[in-house]
Amino acid sequence: MILDEELDAYRLSGEKVRVVRDGLESNDVVGIVLAWDDEQVLIRRQNRRVVKLDRSYTYQPFSEPRHNPVELDD
Secondary structure, eight states: OOOHHHHHHHHHHTOOEEEEOSSOGGGOEEEEEEEEOSSEEEEEETTSOEEEEETTSEEEETTSOOOOHHHHHO
16 A cells, blocks of 8 residues: 555655556556545546545556556566
8 A cells, every 4th residue: 555655745746646456557547646545545637537546556656667566466
């Protein structure tokens, strides 16, 4: 689970994040962090729609190469 400090750093910087939900890159969500609570994170996508995502997903800077969570489990 992502820490509050990490989420706050993403929110303050306005940096795009990639939320990796499973092994398929097409299912990733890219956007900026708006807010969060103990269980969910609000992300604003490029089309200005807001999505709620679980904090257990992998959050990483969009500028970095994608890390596949399926490969990490092996």
